[in-house]
Amino acid sequence: MITVEGVSQTFRSGKGVVEALADLNLNIHDGECVAVIGRSGCGKSTLLRLIAGLLPPTTGTVAVDGAAVTKPRSDVAMMFQRPALLPWRNVLNNVMLPLEISKERNDEGRRRARDLLELAGLGGFENRLPHELSGGMQQRVALCRALVTEPRVLLMDEPFSALDSLTRIELGEELQRVHMSRKTTIVLVTHSIEEAVLLADRVVVLSSRPGRVRDVVEVKIPRPRELGPSAHLTEVAEASAQLHGLLMAPTPARSAS
Template sequence: MIRLDRVSKRFGEMEALRDVTLTVAPGEFVAIVGASGCGKSTLLRLVAGLLPATAGHVVLDGRPVTEPRADTAMVFQAATLLPWADVLRNVTFPLRLMRRAGRETEARARALLATAGLAGFEHRRPRELSGGMQQRVAICRALLQEPRVLLMDEPFGALDALTREEMSLELLRIWQGREMAVLFVTHSIPEAVLLADRVVVMSPRPGRVAEIIPVKLPRPRSFDQEGSAEFQAAAQRIRGLIYGERVRAA
């Protein structure tokens, strides 16, 4: 459904991505890890239609991506909420903007907020919430759109460890219930392995795909699986690629 075909991206002299080829199936959960500056955010922005590629093709459902699409939602590292609108209006904003809000939109928004532990905060303003709560609002806003493609750029980076674990499991629960392809950028190798069907390991300067590691842990996933041999092997392999000679020499 998502296809990147030898995609390169330059910012002037800076070669952010070189020859990235990647296919994501409908409903697949793909994590992206790699050193900072290796082009992870750039990759997501290309798929989101927020940036044009310098060379190569980004294709969604057989059509080139040239602009943001209604079936694609993105969650950034820092919640980008409207400061003047309350939580409920923030969550329903994209649907209202796209004129896709219906009678049931508010009820669905309230249900999602409750799932994210935000019941009772519907009429607060963003500044009255902690960073972690704001980020949960941004995640609810993306999920309410029921996107076919969900792009997440270090979405849990601002959350404390416990909330982070709760939110990952919640994300998996929601993802499992629908056909939604997820591209999930994270700094955390355990998080990537716990969540993903495949982990794309990127190497820097220029950003390229070093290797794609399949994760064959059964679903539903839980943190209990962290002790399993399969989990440890995948995490070890990714660590080796990120910190090992192969990537440094590339």
């Protein structure tokens, strides 16, 4: 579904040259949820921008569904740390904004938007303005907005980092429910090992700058996953410990498949 082959990314400025990524190889399968973790500055967000077509790689290729990514695609959506809702538009109209941009605002689009709001626990809030919602509810609206065009790929750049820990857990559970019901391919950048284990089918660990794939950890824990009274807390703890060890130890990089 998503193929990253031999990708390096270099940024040049008046202060010199920064090599963000170096010879990075990664395959992400259709319908998978993959988390990307690593130390600050290792190129996690740069990798998302490359997949989104917002940035051309210095070397190497990025492809989605077999086609090289050279510009943003209509079937790839991106969700950022902040919800960035338009304050003068109500919840439903914020969700429907991508449909207006693509000239798909119709009865089918409105039904899809309402269904997503129901799925995200926002039924009955369609006419509320953003300032009338909590931070967690605003981020749920942003998630619905990202999904309303039914993208094949959803890229998420630390979407829950600005929220309190309880709200992060609740939104993680929400994202699992959306992923299980819609089978969207998700690439999630996060600093949280716990979040990666709870949400991802596989976790890609990047080395320090320049970012390379250090290892890929498969998370074989049944869904839905939670931190509360769960039968899988031991497995969650074991996977978290493995990822923590990879982040701390100077292990060699390798390619991922």
